[in-house]
Amino acid sequence: MRLASTKQDPVTFLSLIRQCIDTKSISDIMKVQTQIMKSGFLVGFGDKLIVGYIKCGGVVDARKLFDELPKRHIVTWNSMISTHIGHKRTKEAIGLYKKMILEGVFPDEYTFSSIFKGFSEMGSLREGQRAHGFSIILGLEASNVFVGSALVNMYSKFGQMRDAKLVSDRVVKRDVVLFTALIVGYSQHDEDREALAIFVSMINEGVKANEYTFASILIACGNVENLGNGKLIHGLIIKSGFESVVASQTSLLTMYSKCGLIDDSLKVFKRFANPNLVTWTSLIVGLVQNGKEEVALTKFRQMTRNSINPNAFTLSSVLRACSSIAMVEEGKQIHAIVTKHGLDRDTYCGAALVGLYGKCGSTEMARLIFDDIIELDVVSMNSMMYGYAQNGLGHEALELFNRMKDLGLQPNDATFVSVLLACNNAGLIEEGCQIFSSMKKNHNIELTRDHYACMADLLGRSGRLKEAEALIEQVRNPDVVLWRSLISACGIHGKVKMAERIKDKVLNLAPGDEGTHVLLSNIYASTGNWSQVIEMKTTMREMRLKKDPAMTWVDIDREVHTFMAGDWSHPRSKEILETLKELMERVKSVGYVPNTRFVLQNLEEEKKERSLYYHSEKLAIAFALWRTSNKTTSITIFKNLRVCGDCHNWIKYVSRVVNKEIISRDSKRFHHFKNGLCSCGDYW
DNA sequence: TTAGGGTTAG
Numbered sequence: 243m244r245l246a247s248t249k250q251d252p253v254t255f256l257s258l259i260r261q262c263i264d265t266k267s268i269s270d271i272m273k274v275q276t277q278i279m280k281s282g283f284l285v286g287f288g289d290k291l292i293v294g295y296i297k298c299g300g301v302v303d304a305r306k307l308f309d310e311l312p313k314r315h316i317v318t319w320n321s322m323i324s325t326h327i328g329h330k331r332t333k334e335a336i337g338l339y340k341k342m343i344l345e346g347v348f349p350d351e352y353t354f355s356s357i358f359k360g361f362s363e364m365g366s367l368r369e370g371q372r373a374h375g376f377s378i379i380l381g382l383e384a385s386n387v388f389v390g391s392a393l394v395n396m397y398s399k400f401g402q403m404r405d406a407k408l409v410s411d412r413v414v415k416r417d418v419v420l421f422t423a424l425i426v427g428y429s430q431h432d433e434d435r436e437a438l439a440i441f442v443s444m445i446n447e448g449v450k451a452n453e454y455t456f457a458s459i460l461i462a463c464g465n466v467e468n469l470g471n472g473k474l475i476h477g478l479i480i481k482s483g484f485e486s487v488v489a490s491q492t493s494l495l496t497m498y499s500k501c502g503l504i505d506d507s508l509k510v511f512k513r514f515a516n517p518n519l520v521t522w523t524s525l526i527v528g529l530v531q532n533g534k535e536e537v538a539l540t541k542f543r544q545m546t547r548n549s550i551n552p553n554a555f556t557l558s559s560v561l562r563a564c565s566s567i568a569m570v571e572e573g574k575q576i577h578a579i580v581t582k583h584g585l586d587r588d589t590y591c592g593a594a595l596v597g598l599y600g601k602c603g604s605t606e607m608a609r610l611i612f613d614d615i616i617e618l619d620v621v622s623m624n625s626m627m628y629g630y631a632q633n634g635l636g637h638e639a640l641e642l643f644n645r646m647k648d649l650g651l652q653p654n655d656a657t658f659v660s661v662l663l664a665c666n667n668a669g670l671i672e673e674g675c676q677i678f679s680s681m682k683k684n685h686n687i688e689l690t691r692d693h694y695a696c697m698a699d700l701l702g703r704s705g706r707l708k709e710a711e712a713l714i715e716q717v718r719n720p721d722v723v724l725w726r727s728l729i730s731a732c733g734i735h736g737k738v739k740m741a742e743r744i745k746d747k748v749l750n751l752a753p754g755d756e757g758t759h760v761l762l763s764n765i766y767a768s769t770g771n772w773s774q775v776i777e778m779k780t781t782m783r784e785m786r787l788k789k790d791p792a793m794t795w796v797d798i799d800r801e802v803h804t805f806m807a808g809d810w811s812h813p814r815s816k817e818i819l820e821t822l823k824e825l826m827e828r829v830k831s832v833g834y835v836p837n838t839r840f841v842l843q844n845l846e847e848e849k850k851e852r853s854l855y856y857h858s859e860k861l862a863i864a865f866a867l868w869r870t871s872n873k874t875t876s877i878t879i880f881k882n883l884r885v886c887g888d889c890h891n892w893i894k895y896v897s898r899v900v901n902k903e904i905i906s907r908d909s910k911r912f913h914h915f916k917n918g919l920c921s922c923g924d925y926w
Numbered sequence: 927t928t929a930g931g932g933t934t935a936g
Binding site: 287290292293315316317318319321322323324325350351352354355356358359386387388389390391392394395417418419420421422423426452453454455456457458459461487488489490491492494495496518519520521522523526527548553554555556557558559561562590591593594619620621622624625647656661814919 | 928930931933934
């Protein structure tokens with residue numbers, strides 16, 4: 243901008259400022275300001291120059307000039323405050339608010355409409371309440387709906403829904419914005435039914451819902467799985483002409499998936515011409531929640547192919563999908579994407595990664611990620627503790643549990659599932675009992691089935707069978723799984739009579755429960771009670787109950803190889819058999835003795851030994867050792883059932899003679915075999 | 927010459 247050097251008049255200055263606003267040029271305003279100051283007009287034009295700076299995005303320059311002005315109009319104060327709030331300069335905004343009061347300028351309805359947001363962003367409830375009091379004194383709380391909405395918002399953010407409601411009740415002319423703010427507040431604080439009630443009263447007051455209201459109320463319907471109302475609102479959206487608004491459609495998609503109608507979510511999704519990141523993420527999350535993890539992963543790939551970059555929300559959800567169905571390799575690929583986006587240290591992604599690595603037995607990797615997370619929360623701590631629990635590292639889990647208290651984090655019900663499981667898997671009986679009894683007393687945690695299951699298993703396995711039974715009887719409707727763990731404990735401690743008594747209880751509950759039949763048959767077999775075994779098996783045949791065949795699989799170079807006991811269909815059977823033979827000789831030479839107690843069939847001793855020889859995990863380990871190079875330091879195998887005592891012992895010897903770590907995930911937990919020892923300490 | 931609301935995650 244070129245300025246004429248001749249004398250300038252007020253009209254010219256005004257038009258010059260307007261020109262600067264149009265071209266959004268801060269440097270031009272500075273030139274105009276210099277000119278104005280030279281002409282001695284600053285007092286008259288200060289406010290207008292500030293508006294100019296603000297409109298061009300020059301918050302800092304506006305503030306500089308603002309501080310130089312001897313007198314400022316209330317409008318200028320308000321503009322300064324709202325601009326600072328808008329630019330996330332919350333502290334400065336609150337500073338300005340205090341400064342104006344000190345200088346004797348009273349805040350008005352415009353000031354209050356923006357300043358309350360500042361207090362909620364700063365987390366200063368007390369100061370917010372003080373300002374609220376001031377607005378009441380000035381008669382602005384109830385008379386102006388802008389002020390009222392801002393207050394409702396502030397109290398909602400602080401979770402003070404009672405206060406939010408009280409304010410809203412006092413506001414004279416309530417509009418759709420105020421109602422929406424209240425609905426969102428209730429819904430975000432798990433009071434979705436109240437949110438629905440507010441929606442109804444809004445309609446009754448004759449206030450029309452808009453796309454924002456619809457988006458929020460659908461989330462509330464989804465949260466309480468109120469499909470009926472959700473569908474009604476879907477109809478209202480169509481009637482009100484908001485059918486193509488992205489936000490309300492995304493909420494519609496979420497509502498259907500939360501109500502379990504994932505196909506309807508997919509239908510809604512199909513109508514999007516250009517779904518955005520939030521829409522894609524909502525769909526992916528919905529798929530994961532409805533057990534469609536593979537589809538979720540396909541959608542994720544489709545999304546990235548469409549050049550939409552994932553964020554922490556998307557990636558943490560996809561990672562959860564991978565770990566929930568043990569897609570370890572896919573999970574590792576997603577980890578690479580997380581790293582590429584610099585999100586390893588994000589609370590949500592970090593927690594999901596910890597969960598993934600914990601689940602595949604790499605607690606060390608999980609811990610490395612965990613230690614790097616910038617802001618630890620209950621979930622990330624729970625994930626790490628659960629990882630330790632699954633892998634039998636009880637003391638490590640307890641140490642984190644204590645650290646949680648030091649960090650001032652409130653443990654939740656999931657925390658106790660992890661901690662109790664950790665105690666259970668590590669045989670920390672006293673610690674487990676103590677923590678269990680503290681749950682309600684000291685932490686006000688509602689006991690769930692999972693907590694009881696852990697505790698019953700812990701007591702049962704340690705031989706306190708009567709206590710375990712009494713505990714299960716405390717559960718309102720104890721399920722089959724709970725009782726089965728007690729039967730299995732009876733088996734460990736040779737209490738056949740008690741096992742039979744519990745079996746009758748279970749079969750009354752669920753006559754066709756094959757697990758119970760298998761358990762009993764195994765208990766009879768291990769005590770040499772072969773006639774009973776035959777009877778059990780006949781019953782099972784008659785009832786057409788089938789036992790899951792034991793299976794072990796191993797993932798090598800992204801190819802999964804599955805093995806069953808005595809199954810020689812693998813193309814490399816010859817090599818497997820040779821490796822197995824060699825391994826047997828080596829482990830026997832250092833002390834391994836086959837334990838035929840674990841053969842659950844009535845065979846001659848030598849045949850029993852042969853049958854142990856070909857258990858699926860032995861075949862899988864032999865194959866993995868043959869296929870991988872000598873440099874490989876660890877191999878991981880997966881089993882659908884629990885590992886038998888003989889294989890457990892055998893793998894310990896193998897880990898010693900081949901000098902490698904062998905990680906085995908069975909149906910209940912991980913075992914890390916190293917140098918002839920197992921991480922479970924032979925307690926599982 | 928100034929002001930308020932919505933959608934996604936463990």
